[in-house]
Structures are given as structure tokens and as C-alpha cells.
Amino acid sequence: xxxxxxxxxxxxxxxxxxxxxxxxxxxxxxxxxxxxxxxxxxxxxxxxxxxxxxxxxxxxxxxxxxxxxxxxxxxxxxxxxxxxxxxxxxxxxxxxxxxxxxxxxxxxxxxxxxxxxxxxxxxxxxxxxxxxxxxxxxxxxxxxxxxxxxxxxxxxxxxxxxxxxxxxxxxxxxxxxxxxxxxxxxxxxxxxxxxxxxxxxxxxxxxxxxxxxxxxxxxxxxxxxxxxxxxxxxxxxxxxxxxxxxxxxxxxxxxxxxxxxxxxxxxxxxxxxxxxxxxxxxxxxxxxxxxxxxxxxxxxxxxxxxxxxxxxxxxxxxxxxxxxxxxxxxxxxxxxxxxxxxxxxxxxxxxxxxxxxxxxxxxxxxxxxxxxxxxxxxxxxxxxxxxxxxxxxxxxxxxxxxxxxxxxxxxxxxxxxxxxxxxxxxxxxxxxxxxxxxxxxxxxxxxxxxxxxxxxxxxxxxxxxxxxxxxxxxxxxxxxxxxxxxxxxxxxxxxxxxxxxxxxxxxxxxxxxxxxxxxxxxxxxxxxxxxxxxxxxxxxxxxxxxxxxxxxxxxxxxxxxxxxxxxxxxxxxxxxxxxxxxxxxxxxxxxxxxxxxxxxxxxxxxxxxxxxxxxxxxxxxxxxxxxxxxxxxxxxxxxxxxxxxxxxxxxxxxxxxxxxxxxxxxxxxxxxxxxxxxxxxxxxxxxxxxxxxxxxxxxxxxxxxxxxxxxxxxxxxxxxxxxxxxxxxxxxxxxxxxxxxxxxxxxxxxxxxxxxxxxxxxxxxxxxxxxxxxxxxxxxxxxxxxxxxxxxxxxxxxxxxxxxxxxxxxxxxxxxxxxxxxxxxxxxxxxxxxxx
Numbered sequence: 001x002x003x004x005x006x007x008x009x010x011x012x013x014x015x016x017x018x019x020x021x022x023x024x025x026x027x028x029x030x031x032x033x034x035x036x037x038x039x040x041x042x043x044x045x046x047x048x049x050x051x052x053x054x055x056x057x058x059x060x061x062x063x064x065x066x067x068x069x070x071x072x073x074x075x076x077x078x079x080x081x082x083x084x085x086x087x088x089x090x091x092x093x094x095x096x097x098x099x100x101x102x103x104x105x106x107x108x109x110x111x112x113x114x115x116x117x118x119x120x121x122x123x124x125x126x127x128x129x130x131x132x133x134x135x136x137x138x139x140x141x142x143x144x145x146x147x148x149x150x151x152x153x154x155x156x157x158x159x160x161x162x163x164x165x166x167x168x169x170x171x172x173x174x175x176x177x178x179x180x181x182x183x184x185x186x187x188x189x190x191x192x193x194x195x196x197x198x199x200x201x202x203x204x205x206x207x208x209x210x211x212x213x214x215x216x217x218x219x220x221x222x223x224x225x226x227x228x229x230x231x232x233x234x235x236x237x238x239x240x241x242x243x244x245x246x247x248x249x250x251x252x253x254x255x256x257x258x259x260x261x262x263x264x265x266x267x268x269x270x271x272x273x274x275x276x277x278x279x280x281x282x283x284x285x286x287x288x289x290x291x292x293x294x295x296x297x298x299x300x301x302x303x304x305x306x307x308x309x310x311x312x313x314x315x316x317x318x319x320x321x322x323x324x325x326x327x328x329x330x331x332x333x334x335x336x337x338x339x340x341x342x343x344x345x346x347x348x349x350x351x352x353x354x355x356x357x358x359x360x361x362x363x364x365x366x367x368x369x370x371x372x373x374x375x376x377x378x379x380x381x382x383x384x385x386x387x388x389x390x391x392x393x394x395x396x397x398x399x400x401x402x403x404x405x406x407x408x409x410x411x412x413x414x415x416x417x418x419x420x421x422x423x424x425x426x427x428x429x430x431x432x433x434x435x436x437x438x439x440x441x442x443x444x445x446x447x448x449x450x451x452x453x454x455x456x457x458x459x460x461x462x463x464x465x466x467x468x469x470x471x472x473x474x475x476x477x478x479x480x481x482x483x484x485x486x487x488x489x490x491x492x493x494x495x496x497x498x499x500x501x502x503x504x505x506x507x508x509x510x511x512x513x514x515x516x517x518x519x520x521x522x523x524x525x526x527x528x529x530x531x532x533x534x535x536x537x538x539x540x541x542x543x544x545x546x547x548x549x550x551x552x553x554x555x556x557x558x559x560x561x562x563x564x565x566x567x568x569x570x571x572x573x574x575x576x577x578x579x580x581x582x583x584x585x586x587x588x589x590x591x592x593x594x595x596x597x598x599x600x601x602x603x604x605x606x607x608x609x610x611x612x613x614x615x616x617x618x619x620x621x622x623x624x625x626x627x628x629x630x631x632x633x634x635x636x637x638x639x640x641x642x643x644x645x646x647x648x649x650x651x652x653x654x655x656x657x658x659x660x661x662x663x664x665x666x667x668x669x670x671x672x673x674x675x676x677x678x679x680x681x682x683x684x685x686x687x688x689x690x691x692x693x694x695x696x697x698x699x700x701x702x703x704x705x706x707x708x709x710x711x712x713x714x715x716x717x718x719x720x721x722x723x724x725x726x727x728x729x730x731x732x733x734x735x736x737x738x739x740x741x742x743x744x745x746x747x748x749x750x751x752x753x754x755x756x757x758x759x760x761x762x763x764x765x766x767x768x769x770x771x772x773x774x775x776x777x778x779x780x781x782x783x784x785x786x787x788x789x790x791x792x793x794x795x796x797x798x799x800x801x802x803x804x805x806x807x808x809x810x811x812x813x814x815x816x817x818x819x820x821x822x823x824x825x826x827x828x829x830x831x832x833x834x835x836x
Contacts, residue, residue: 039219040082040083040084040086040087040174041083041087042219043083043170043173043174043216043219043220044079044080044082044083044170045079045215046173046212046215046218046219047079047082047166047169047170047173047182047212047216048075048076048079048166048212049208049211049212049215050169050182050186050208050211050212050213050215050216051075051162051165051166051169051185051186051189051212052071052072052076052208052212053204053205053207053208053209053212054189054190054205054208054209054212055068055071055072055075055158055162055189056068056202056204056205056208057189057190057192057193057202057204057205057206057209058158058189058192058193058205059202059205060193060202061192062150062154062155062158063150063496063497064150066150067150067154067158070110070111070155070159071155071158071159071162073106073110074103074106074107074110074159074162074163075162077102077106078099078102078103078106078163078167079166079170081098081099081102082098082099082166082167082170085098085099086174092171092174092175093799095175096167096171096175099166099167099170100167103160103163103164103167104122105120105121106120106159106163107156107159107160107163108120108122110156110159111129111133111152111155111156111159112126112129112130115129130156132153133152133156133157134153134157135153136151136152136153136154137151137153137154137156137157162189165186165188165189168185169182169185169186169216172184172185173216173220174220176662177220177665177666177669178662178665179216179217179220180217182213182216183213186209186212186213189209190205190206190209193205300366300557300558301365301366301368301557301558302365302366302367302556302557303362303363303364303366303367303373303533303555303556303557304362304363304365304539304543304553304554304556305360305361305362305363305553305554305556306360306361306542306543306545306551306552306553306554307358307359307361307375307551307552307554308358308359308360308545308548308551309356309358309360309375311535312535312536312554313358313360313375313535314375314376314530314532314533314534314535314562314564314576314584315373315374315375315532315533315556316373316374316375316376316396316530316531316532317369317371317372317373317374317396317531317532317533318330318371318398318530318531318532319391319395319396319528319529319530319531319566320528320529320530320563321394321436321437321528321529322436330396333391333393336391336392336393337389337390337391337392337398338389338390338392339387339388339389340381340384340388340389340390340397342380343379343380344377344378344379344380344381344390344395345379345392346377346395346573347392347393348432348573349571350572350573351571351572352416352417352418352422352571352572353417354416354417355414355415355416356414356416356417357379357413357414358412358413358414358415359410359411359412359545359548359551360374360375360410360411360413361408361409361410361411361543361545361551362374362407362408362409362410362411363407363408364404364405364406364407364408365406366405366406367404367405368403368404369403369404370398370399370404371396371397371398371399371404372384372388372397372398372404372407372409373404373532373533374395374397374411374413375411375413376395376413376415376530376574377395377413377414377415377573377574378390378395378411378412378413379412379413379414380411381397381409381410381411381412382409383407383408383410384407384409385402385407386399386400386401386402387399387400387401387402388400388402393434394528410545416572416573418572418575418587418589419588419589420463420589420590422572422589423463423569423572423575423589424461424463424464426463426569426570426571426572428570429524429570430525430526430568430569430570431570433526433568437526437527437528437568438521438524438526439521440521440522441495443495444495444518444522445495445498445499447499447502447503448495448498448502448515448518448519448522449522451472451502452469452518452519452522452523453522455468455469455472455519456519456523462523462524462525462567462569463569465520465523465525466516466520466525466567466577466590467590469515469519469520469523469579470516470577470578470579470586470590473512473515473516473579473580473581474578474579474580474581474586477505478505478506478507478512478581479505479506479581480506480507480508480580480581480582480583481506481508482508484504484506484507485497485501485506485507485508485511488500488504488506490504490507490511495518497511497514498511498514498515498518501514501515502515508580508583509562509563509564509580509583510563512579512580512581513529513563513564513565513579513580514529514563515579516565516577516579517529517565520565525567525568526567526568527565527566527567527568528565528566528574529563529564529565529566530563530564530565530566530576531561531562531563532561532562532563533556533560533561533562534556534561534562534583534584535554535556535560535584535585536554536555536556536557536560537556538553538554539555540553541553562580562584564576564577564578564579564580564584565577565579575589577590578590656787657787659787659788659789659792659793659796660786660787660789662792663691663695663789663791663792666691666792667688667691667766670684670685670687670688670762671684671685671688671762671763671766679739679742679743681761681762682736682739682740682742682743682762683740683743683744684762685736685740685762685765685766686706686736686737686739686740688762688766689713689733689736689766689769690709690791691789691791692766692769692770692773693709693713693718694789694790694791694794695784695785695790695791696718696777696781696785697718697790698712698713698716698718699790706737706740706741707737707741710733710734710736713733714730714733714734717776718772718773718776718777719733719769719772719773719776720772720775720776725775726772726775728768728772729768729769729771729772729773732765732766732768732769733769735760735765736762736765736766736769739760773785
């Protein structure tokens with residue numbers, strides 16, 4: 001059989017990405033390629049809008065807007081690079097590689113140009129800087145509460161993650177032909193503010209992300225790229241309706257689905273969501289979730305305790321003592337920790353005449369944290385399950401292989417009975433205190449120094465300075481507010497946040513305790529911050545403890561989460577103060593006047609119970625309950641492990657179903673040709689025929705002609721015999737082969753009878769062929785063709801192997817070039833003398 005050269009059939013001009021292109025059906029050389037048009041640029045713009053829009057929601061996770069310009073630059077450069085490569089008709093793999101290369105280049109230019117080659121090519125020194133930036137970002141995420149300070153490390157990581165999101169969304173939308181799944185990439189971005197910010201995603205970020213997503217769907221249907229590319233959808237009313245329907249379903253699902261997910265406290269996404277990856281407040285993450293815990297409308301993570309103390313106690317979980325100027329964070333000192341097996345010792349001398357020893361039985365319930373809530377200062381702990389260690393510097397107890405959930409234990413603790421006189425007399429300089437408790441970071445804002453100096457100016461000892469700072473912070477100039485820091489953008493604990501807090505004079509316990517701790521260090525007093533729970537509420541029940549009888553029981557939950565400063569006094573140890581107005585109780589030693597006749601030092605003490613008597617900051621047994629207090633609803637927490645397991649199973653099933661989903665999507669796109677009875681649909685139908693044969697175990701050979709493959713397929717057992725029920729499938733294969741040969745190898749223009757070329761619809765013939773293959777296949781082969789289609793797995797394998805093949809080809813070409821160069825050089829050096 002002699003085949004005519006492959007040709008391009010004439011087609012009517014049609015919109016191609018905003019441009020037009022025509023080809024004449026005259027014999028001779030193949031016509032020039034039609035222009036790509038606006039399709040790559042339009043899709044790049046939609047992707048840029050969706051990602052940059054979703055990034056708007058990160059305001060509040062990152063403080064201020066200084067971080068947004070690098071993010072916008074990264075997204076724009078990456079989208080322009082992808083669009084330019086696609087406009088040059090680069091292969092999809094090359095487009096993706098170009099995207100990664102441009103991402104590396106723009107990150108290097110933005111963050112590491114000082115160590116890079118030519119400003120944008122990474123060097124060995126750049127790699128070390130990248131490692132330092134990543135460590136800094138990790139420390140920020142783990143130690144600082146949102147909104148975090150936008151240091152270079154966290155901004156670099158943000159730009160890198162959003163750049164990878166651009167590449168993923170572009171790959172899903174264009175080469176893989178699955179634009180609807182691009183919403184997963186955008187959802188991954190929106191999940192971060194939804195889980196961290198109390199006000200969730202925000203209207204503008206959500207609106208911009210949805211607008212970009214709808215544009216991606218619209219452009220994937222509206223534009224008709226060149227028919228020789230893999231994209232075959234066109235601008236038809238049916239496709240437009242499908243795009244609108246898909247976008248509507250996605251929007252409705254986004255608004256409705258969170259209502260059924262435990263962890264979203266109230267309202268609809270994006271507003272009102274409170275999904276918390278640390279268990280929705282069942283555990284206390286000291287610097288990240290404290291504000292969210294306090295803002296929770298219903299208490300979660302409830303725990304109870306019974307004590308023989310005269311009033312309910314503060315329970316501490318962790319001590320925050322490491323301050324680098326941007327964040328307060330705990331220093332676990334893992335190398336120094338000791339197992340909780342015997343007595344726990346403070347490590348410093350206590351010279352007080354009287355010690356108050358207390359016994360407390362704790363039931364943690366659903367409280368989940370690596371740190372153990374304890375009254376200070378613990379001397380021994382009994383009844384714990386798992387491995388636990390304690391820090392000699394702070395006495396904080398941390399798990400080694402378990403958590404605090406469902407633990408029941410008894411703590412013996414001891415504190416000195418303190419008075420103002422004792423504190424005033426022990427105000428000489430502290431000795432033997434580690435440097436981390438006195439370190440003053442650089443760059444302290446002027447307002448912090450001047451405020452500390454002004455407040456403590458007339459004080460002549462450490463106790464008087466501490467009282468002056470506490471009096472100032474509890475004065476009527478300051479107000480307790482959980483929302484003001486969010487609205488003012490200073491909901492954190494760094495120096496810049498502290499400066500904003502002293503200016504606005506409104507915040508909650510993190511701000512007050514941080515302010516007092518920093519100002520105390522500026523005045524030469526060692527300080528740290530304790531994070532745990534303020535005294536809770538009496539439950540009305542009792543707990544029997546051996547040797548002590550029935551002890552009154554109290555409860556605390558996420559709304560009681562609290563932070564308070566502790567200052568060190570020589571001979572007395574770490575002494576707690578309460579600078580936060582309307583929270584906790586001021587201890588007796590901090591309510592006494594410094595000198596006779598002076599006014600009461602504590603002015604802003606509304607909502608506190610008067611006459612509370614305790615050697616440590618504790619309220620009376622009738623402390624005013626928090627708004628909305630009551631039995632915490634932990635149904636969501638009980639369901640959380642099941643939901644996590646279900647999500648894992650669903651993800652595994654989705655991964656297993658991925659080949660089938662890709663195969664179904666590819667078939668659907670091929671059969672939804674804009675003109676199913678014209679020659680444009682024929683190559684797509686033939687490609688589907690070849691893939692069906694491959695899926696059922698009969699792939700075409702690379703050198704096999706269409707007619708030969710058609711004959712081999714019809715003579716195989718896959719289609720059954722002719723003349724029976726499978727005759728329609730044999731006829732479908734014959735007609736598809738004939739149409740493909742006419743389309744690619746026939747005379748251009750009209751057929752010999754002068755009639756226009758017309759073709760049967762592709763979809764019915766493919767459906768007939770697919771049904772016959774399914775009917776004649778064995779069960780294992782049918783299952784393999786449906787769930788592990790060889791055509792898709794082969795594409796995956798070729799995609800993964802492409803870089804290695806490229807390297808191999810490059811190495812081979814290099815070796816051949818080197819061999820040729822050596823051959824020429826050798827011939828020149830050892831040429832026979834007669835030829836010279």
C-alpha cells in the first residue's frame with residue numbers, strides 16, 4: 001500500500017485564543033502554523049489572579065503588607081514565564097522546567113542576590129543562606145503567634161510555596177486538562193488563614209481567589225487552542241454552560257461543606273471558620289493558639305483538678321523565656337532535662353521562713369499537649385503514663401513519647417509564703433541566673449525604653465519597679481480586649497508588637513505579660529513568661545485523695561488560657577505578677593502599698609473578686625465565670641480521630657483512583673469535539689482507539705501503520721468474531737481507520753466526487769468499541785483497563801523518565817562530540833609524513 005504524504009485538511013477560520021488563523025487547502029508544502037493567540041496569556045492572567053488573590057488572605061497571618069510585593073513579583077514573573085514558553089509552543093515538560101527555573105531565579109534575585117552569580121543564579125553560599133532562611137521561618141512558625149513578623153525567612157518560604165502553587169495550578173489547568181481541580185491548589189492556600197486567623201480568610205482574599213478560579217474554568221472552555229494540541233474544547237454554548245455550572249457547584253460546595261465539618265465553630269466559610277490543626281484548642285500551643293483559645297465561643301479542652309489549697313490555683317504548662325526581639329518562645333533544653341521519676345528540685349535556694357505545701361489531683365480529660373499542666377513549684381508527680389521529663393531551669397514537664405490527653409496524676413507542690421516586705425528586702429541583685437532570663441535583644445523600640453524609665457523612675461529597688469510596672473499596666477489607661485490587636489494588626493509578641501501595644505493601650509494577656517517581662521529586663525530584673533490556665537470555676541463536686549479526704553474540684557478550659565510574667569527575687573525564687581486587667585487575681589504581696597499613705601497600687605481591678613487571699617495569684621472559689629461558661633461541647637473532639645482517619649482513607653482512595661480519573665477526563669475531552677462530524681475530531685477519535693487497545697493489552701507498535709494496527713485489533717480476541725453481536729465494533733474500527741487515513745493521507749480539499757468531506761460522529765463509534773472490549777475481556781483485564789489503564793500509566797512513566805532520557809541524550813551527544821573532536825585532533829597530530 002502506498003500512502004500519500006500526511007497533510008492538513010482545510011478548515012474554516014475559527015477563534016483560537018483571541019486570534020485567528022486560516023490554512024489554505026492547496027497541495028504543496030504544509031501551511032504555516034496558526035498563531036497561538038491570547039490563550040496562554042489569558043490563562044496565565046487567570047492563574048496569577050487566583051493565586052495572588054488567595055495570598056491576600058495571608059494578611060493577618062503575616063503582619064502588615066510589606067511581604068506582599070515579593071509575593072506579587074514572584075507570582076507575576078512565574079506566570080509570564082509559563083505564558084511565554086507556551087506561546088513559543090514549548091513542550092509541557094519544558095514549560096514546567098522553565099517554571100521551576102524562573103521560580104529559583106526570582107527567589108534568588110529577591111532574597112539572595114548578594115551571594116548569587118550574576119544576581120540570580122544560586123551559588124554554594126546561596127544554599128547555606130537558604131538553609132538559614134528556612135530555619136528562621138521554622139522558628140517563626142513554631143514560636144510566634146499570628147500575625148507573625150514578616151522576616152526574610154518566612155517571606156521567602158511564602159513566595160516559594162505560592163510559586164509552587166502557580167506551577168501546580170497551571171499544570172492542572174493546561175497540559176493535564178483538569179481545570180476544575182485547580183481549586184485544590186487554591187484551597188491549600190486558603191486553609192492556612194482559615195486555620196490560623198480568628199477572622200478566617202476574609203472577604204477580599206476569598207473573592208479574588210474565586211474570581212481567578214472561575215476565570216480558569218471559563219478560559220479552559222472559551223478558548224480553542226490549535227487543533228493539533230491536546231486541548232480540544234471549543235467556544236460553544238454547551239461548554240459555556242458547563243463552565244458556569246462547574247463554577248456554581250464549586251462555590252456552593254465551598255460555602256456549604258464546612259457547615260458539616262466539626263471544627264468550624266459558626267458561620268460559613270470563609271467567615272467564621274475555626275478549624276484548628278492542633279485539635280481546636282484541646283491543647284495549649286503557647287504562642288500560636290492562645291488568642292484563638294480565648295476567642296473560642298465555647299470552651300474546649302476541658303480539664304479538672306482538685307486541691308487542698310485554700311483557693312483555686314494557676315496551672316502552668318510551659319515557661320517562655322527565650323526572647324530574640326521578634327518572638328518569645330520556650331527553650332526546652334532537651335539536653336538538660338531529667339526523667340520524672342523522683343523528687344523535682346528548683347535548683348535555687350529559698351530563704352523564706354514558711355513554705356506552703358499543696359497537693360493537687362489533675363484529670364486532663366481532652367486537653368492534648370506535649371506539656372503537662374501543673375501548679376508551681378512541683379516537688380513530685382505520681383500516676384503519669386508514658387515517659388516524661390522536667391527542665392531544671394523552669395520545672396516545666398514535657399512528654400517524650402506521649403501527650404497529656406486522658407492523664408490522671410497527683411502533684412505535690414511548694415511555694416514560699418510571700419509578703420511585700422520580704423520582696424522589698426530581697427531586691428538586691430540576682431545571682432546564678434542563666435543569661436537567657438536577663439538577655440535584652442537589640443533594637444528595642446524607643447517607646448518601650450522610655451515607658452519603662454518613666455514608670456520606674458522614682459523606684460529604688462526591684463520590687464518597687466515591678467509594682468510600678470504592674471500598676472501602670474493595670475491602670476485605667478489600658479483596656480483588656482481580644483479584638484483590638486486583630487483590628488490593629490499587632491496580635492503577636494515581638495518588640496514591634498509591644499511598641500504598638502504601648503501606643504494603642506489595648507490587648508490581652510500575651511501583650512500585658514510580654515510588656516512587663518521586657519520592661520523588667522530593661523530595669524535589670526530577670527523575667528520570663530508562664531503560659532497555662534488562670535484559676536477556673538468550682539464544679540460543685542469533690543474528689544477523694546488518699547490521706548486528704550474529699551477535695552473541692554475546679555474546671556478550666558480554652559477560655560481560661562492565660563499568660564503571666566514571673567520575676568526572679570534572690571532567696572525567694574520566681575515570683576508571679578498579674579499585670580493583665582480583668583483577668584486572674586492579683587496576689588496579696590502585689591496589692592500592698594510601697595509606702596504608708598500611698599494610694600492603692602492596683603486601680604483597674606474590675607471583675608475581680610475582692611479579698612482573695614492566697615500566697616500565689618489565685619481567685620476565690622466563687623470567681624466570676626467567663627461568658628458562655630458551662631460544660632464544653634467536645635463532640636467535635638471525639639469525632640476528630642475518626643474524621644482524620646476517614647480523610648486519610650479518602651486520600652488513599654483518591655490516589656488509587658487517580659489513573660481512572662485521568663483516563664476518564666482525557667476520553668471526555670476527546671469526545672467533546674466542537675465539530676464532531678468534521679475532520680478536526682478524527683485524530684482525537686483515532687487517539688482514543690489506540691488508547692483503548694493499549695488499555696486492554698494490545699498497544700500499537702511504533703512502526704505500525706494505522707491500517708496494520710486496525711487489522712491486528714480486529715483479528716484479535718479482544719473484539720470477538722465478526723457477523724455477530726460484535727460486528728458493530730469491527731465496523732467502528734474499520735470506519736475510524738478509514739476516516740483517519742482520509743484525514744491524514746487523502747487528497748486535500750474535496751474527495752473524488754467533488755463532495756465535501758463528512759465524517760460520522762466519533763463518540764457513538766468509540767462507545768461501541770469500548771463496550772465490545774469490555775464484554776470480551778476477562779474480569780482481571782477489565783478491572784485493569786478501568787482502574788490501571790496502561791495508556792495513562794505509560795504517560796506517567798514517560799513523564800517521570802523524561803528528565804533521565806534528556807540527561808542520557810545530552811551525555812551521549814557530548815560523548816560523540818568529544819570523540820569527533822579527539823578524532824580530528826589525533827588525525828592532525830599523527831598524520832603520515834607524506835601528507836604534510
